[in-house]
Amino acid sequence: MPDLLLEFLSEEIPARMQARAAEDLRKLVTDRLVAEGLTYDGASAFATPRRLALTVHGLPAKQSDIKEEKKGPRVGAPDNAIAGFLKAAGLKSISEAKVQPDKRGDFYIAVIDRPGRDAIDVIKDVLHATIATFPWPKSMRWGARSAKPGALSWVRPLHSIVATFGPETEEPAVVPLDIDGIKGGDETRGHRFMAPMPFKVRRFNDYVEKLEKANVVLDPARRANIILTDAKNLAFAQGYELVEDDGLLAEVAGLVEWPVTLMGTFDQAFLSIPGEVIRATIRNNQKCFVLRDPQTAKLVNKFILVANEEATDGGKAIVAGNERVIRARLSDAKFFYETDLKTRLEDRLPKFEQIVFHEKLGTQAERIARIAALAVQIAPSVKAKAVQAERAAALCKADLLTEVVGEFPDLQGLMGRYYAEAQGEDEAVAHAIEDHYKPKGPDDLVPGDPVAIAVALADKVDTLVGFWAINEKPTGSKDPYALRRAALGIIRIVTENELRLPLRALLWRHFGAVARDEALASAITMLHPLNEQIAKISASDIELAVKLEVLVSEKAKQVAKPLLVQAHTYLQQTHDLITFFADRLKVQLREKGARHDLVDAVFSLSGQDDLLMIVRRVEALGKFLDSDDGKNLLAGYKRATNIIRIEEKKDKREYTGAPDAKRYQLPEEKALAEAIDVAKKDASAAVGKEDFAAAMRAMAKLRPRVDAFFDKVTVNVDDMALRENRLKLLNEIREATRAVADFSKIEG
Amino acid sequence: MAEARLRASDNAHQGNLDPSRSFQGLILALQQYWANLGCVLLQPYDMEVGAGTFHPATTLRALGPKPWNAAYVQPSRRPKDGRYGENPNRLQHYYQFQVILKPSPPDIQDLYLNSLKAIGIDPKIHDIRFVEDDWESPTLGAWGLGWECWCDGMEVSQFTYFQQVAGFECAPVAGELTYGLERLAMYVQGVDNVFDLNFNGRTDEKKVTYGQVFLQAEQEYSRHNFEFSDTAMLFEQFKMAEAACQKYLAAGWANGKKERHLMALPAYDQCIKASHVFNLLDARGVISVTERQSYILRVRELAKACGEAWLATEGGGAG
Incomplete structure (x- = not known):
């Protein structure tokens, strides 16, 4: 072949x-x-x-030969039809065609050989x-x-x-x-x-x-392998260890056809620069690897370069040249670093007043002020000291104005920490400055220190609420402001640190802050207890303002009408944003192997905005549904709701509301009703204690009574009043389960 | 300075034109090399520009169908890059050696590598690399693909295939080579501070360094660019250059029809002027981030209109 x-x-x-x-x-x-x-x-x-x-x-x-049959006109068809057929089939005369009879008569068939090319x-x-x-x-x-x-x-x-x-x-x-x-x-x-x-x-x-x-290694994987092996050996021979870097390795393997690995040296004095800066300088600008001392894990004054040829002088000129360039680069870096140290971080802040963060979201200075206020607000709920959270938030972006970060944007945060430490900031503040960008991706660690958590959450909440407020939401594959990453970051920080952080109040209030309207923000704080009622009022309602006013009149007479309307809009946006969180959470839980329908079952309960509780509930629900009690209760639930749905459709009415205890005729009816009361009470008590497993267990106790009800009780009896009462009792099962989850969202 | 007077016998002084020992020797070697290949050897454009690309011999000649091969040194001014002569690598005024070859010849990479040999960089000893670097000039409405050329890890040239200039497709494409002369000279001379470069190649008392020639200028211009340039005047100059450019462009169309242009070059001078004035204002930090974009756009509009006018001239290939 x-x-x-x-x-x-x-x-x-x-x-x-x-x-x-x-x-x-x-x-x-x-x-x-x-x-x-x-x-x-x-x-x-x-x-x-x-x-x-x-x-x-x-x-x-060759391609295979193909035989193709083309059906033509009936035998005896007019001449022009025959001629057309000959032309289309590429035949010289009609005698080359076969004749084949079918139900309607005899037809010409052309057999065309298409020889494979x-x-x-x-x-x-x-x-x-x-x-x-x-x-x-x-x-x-x-x-x-x-x-x-x-x-x-x-x-x-x-x-x-x-x-x-x-x-x-x-x-x-x-x-x-x-x-x-x-x-x-x-x-x-x-x-x-x-x-x-x-x-x-x-x-x-x-x-x-x-x-x-001819000195070309064709396979890039082999080139990378040669480089890695040679680099490790070179390092090992001198008692060093290569700082491995897969991205750099792949890039360097793409810059050479004939890799030749060489080692160079730089002045010890440069080791006073932070290791990350040395590495960034040598890596980003010169595409060289750095080495460390295996004992101390600190960088040494050596680097590995990969040349594209075996030079006739054994690489002497190449090493010397690279050393000179690296010396110049490191002098620049050292100069930048030392220059940066001369200015305190807070002294850089006024410059942020001139820097626009986003046309519609104000300057960086305004953004930093929002983050600081938010961090203070979050601090108590994450057990951070408010003063530290405020200080860290105020300084967290200052390193963006430093020379080193200007040169190496990847070092943002890290340099802030170094400079904060150098100027004697509290350790918690310094770490928060570095960690507030975290997690930067799915594999990155989340901050665990309270101050860092407060600032990291504030930074991400401000980003999300800001872009939500100006309607710059992610669409399809487009997410230019990395809002998905921000939401996922919040989810991970909250769940991995087991934080209690009801989102709605936090987000809703921050819409006011983003609007640069303090009156609005405090109005929202005041209105928050009414959020469920406010959410129910439709935005298209022309009487919106009046209704809102009536609703809040008890609570806050001083809130002006336009503020109320604006607050209402923001509440809707808040709910939209919470749905976005729900979607991110679903993706995240699904990746961890949880069922997405369970996430839906929990989210569709009203008022769910506490990420940790949602995750716990989903976990408990998952375990419960894996048990026989769970499976049977779900089966009973489905049976009950199916009956109700069919009957409601037939009767064109709903069977909601409490059943009438006087109408129970059979012991199974009474038993079920009692069991539902007990289950409801126990489940909601357990939910109150955030013991979702216990809530599920309480629900599970319903199971034998539900089974017995379906065994012994006929729902569709001729006595219409009795039938209605039994349907309402079935509906009670549906209502009761809502204490733990919306079972209608559960599949299977 | 009596002993500094040149004597004929000095011409025989050993090595004073060796490109690895003399800055001017390096320039002469590059000129010699490209002149031998048939390039028109031009002199620097007599206006302040930010890069050799702004010379009409590149920007305008890159447009239109006519073949064009030229080489020249271009003093380039980047007001923002000044460091009062205190940084060993940064200058607000430096030299670029610029080569433009239209259409780009098939062996242009070899021609470039041979030019390095001509200045003493032997690719059998030195690691020469072509590292991706796409070029774009927002003010000129131009872009191209190419590389930074590395010698032992040091960027010594820019290599660009122009795809578009002044908003017009290049047909044919020109190849542009830009050598950063100071950097290259520092490399071949083995010095770490630009001001230590040997300018004239002498090793006796007649040796002149780059610092002796330019250090004072770096100090004075840094002061001017960052602290004292007259911004009110510059704002005015920007407007005047912009208006003049537009005026000459409008007046240059022969018989009022957009077929033939008679003043593309003078109009383009004003575009260059506006660009440099903008750079001066930018160095003074008096242009905000949002304004910055609009200034760049204004210069680009001028560049585009000049390109359009040039294409309607004989040099631009109009009938």
Whole structure:
């Protein structure tokens, strides 16, 4: 079976695009080949800084032949119909057609043989189509050809193409490509400096071998492996340890065809700079690795660089050059760091008054003030000292104005901590400054220190409420302000630290703060106890203001009408935002293996805004439903609600409200009614104590009475009053279960 | 300064034009190299610009179908980058060596690498790397793809294939090479402070350093750029340059039809002027973040209109 070898030799492909491009090439070419009926045994793609290569092996030499039957007109049809048929079927005369009878008479049938095309011709077409539309993230035109419209575009100028096809036993053929003047061939070149002469290749095996001889390691994984092994060995030989860095390793492997690992040194004096700054300097700017002392875990004054060639002087000039650049970079970093230390963090704050955070959300200074006020507000509920929370919040963004963070934005927070420590801030304050950005992603730790928790929550709540208030919510895959991450961060901080933090009051009030309206914020605080009633009033209600006024008249006569209306709007937005939290929580619990329907069952109970309680309830509910009691109670619940639903539909009325105890006729009715009363009471007492397992157990006691009721009691009796009473009793089951969850949301 | 007077015999002084020992030797070697390849060797544009790209020999000549190969040194001013001569790597005035090749030749990378050899950087000893760096100039309405060229971890040049300039597609595409001359010279001379560069290559008492030539200027201009430049005047100058540019552009269309333009170059001078004045204002910190964007847009509008006008001139390929 023949194999296909492809190589696109170009000028340097950005490291970050290589892996994706190799995968795209493999997928696009093989998908198209399969669509053309050319199936294959295997395919792999590779990338180096200058080439994209693909091998597809075990392809057929030809497509299969296809026999196709085309039905024509009836025998004896008019001449023009016959002529049309001959033309369409490609026949010379009607005698070439078969005649086949069917129910309606005799018809002409043309049997057309479609011989399979040679694979090489199909491959040619497939490659033309693939190259013309190759999905580079950014591509360009070049050279004289770029003057013409429709010129080839590629990630960087494309120089040559290897395209050979043939079985292992024979000299392969060259696929006759012509891509905007670049012809398919069987010649490539090696390393730009070490082996620039062209050479011929036949198929994948000799291609890889010859490339290695010409100082090119084709497989990026192998290059990364060589770098990692050599770097570790170099470090080990001198008693150091490599600080491993997968992102950097992948990038460096994409910058070299022939990795040569070398070690350089920098002045000890630079070790006075924080290790993270040294690493960022050496990593981000120079793409070199840093080393540490395995005993102390502290950085040492060495670095590992990866050159792209074996230099004729053994790498002396390369090491010396890199050392000089790193020296200059570290002097800059040291200068930045020392300059930063000269200004106290609080002295930087006035500058935030000039910096716009977001056009509609005011300046950074305003944002910081909001975060500080919020952190103070949150502090007692997370057992943080309010003074510390306020101080940490006030300073938490100050490092954004430092030179080091200007240079290395990734170090935000961390540098704030260093500078706070240096100026003698309390340890809790310093740590809160660093940790308030956390968790930065799903794998990041959440802050655990009370002050850090208060500031981290305040920062995230302000972000969420702010962008919610100006209607910049995430849509689909677009989430430019990382609001999903902020919500998930809050969820993780609250649940992993087991915090009690009812969200509604917090969010609702903060809408007022974001609106820069203190009167509104305090009005909301006053209105909060009425939130359930206020939420029930529809926004389209033209009498809204009046109704609100009536509602709150007892509570707060001094709240002006427009404020009430605004507060009402914000309450609706708050509920919208809580739904957003619910969605994030669902995603998070689902990832942990919890059932999403259970999350729904808990969230649809009214007034659920305490994340920790929701999670606990979901856990208890999950365990309960795994038990036989839980399963049977759910079955009983479903049976009861099914009956009610059917009857309600039939009668076009609802069966709600308390049943009449005097109408119970059978002992099972009475027993169920009593059991429901007990279960309701016990369950709500348990919920009051936040013992959800006990609440579930209380519910479980209903189970034998429900079963007995269905065994002995007929609901649909002729006595309409009795029937109504029994339906209402069934409804009581539905009502009772709502003490723990909305069972109607539970699936199965 | 009597002994500093040049004598003919000095011309024979060993090594004073060696690019690895003399700043001017480096410039001469690059000029020699690119001139040998047929580039038009231009002199610096006689206006203040932020980069060699602003020279009309690049910005305008990159537009239109006509082939164009040129090389030149361009003094570049970045008022914000001044450090009063106290930073060993940062200057508010420095030299760029600029090469523009249109259409970009197929062997342009090799031509570039050979130019490094010409100044003593042998790629068999030094690690030369092409590291992704996409170029965009918001003020010129221009972008291109290319690399930073690294020598042993040091960025020594920018390499760009212009895709669009002044909002117009480049057809054909030009290749632009920009060498940061001071950086390159520091590298080949092995000095860590720009002011220590040997300017004239002499090692005797006639040695002149970069510091002797430019340190005072760095100090004075930093003072000017950050503290004393007359911002009221500059705001006025920006408006005047903008208005003049628009005026010349409007007046330049022959017979009032938008077919042929007769004053693209003078109009473009005013665009350059506006851009530099904006940089001065920016260095003084008198332009807020939001205003900044609108100033950049205003310069871009001028650049685009100049590009349009240029395409209607003979140099721009109009019939």
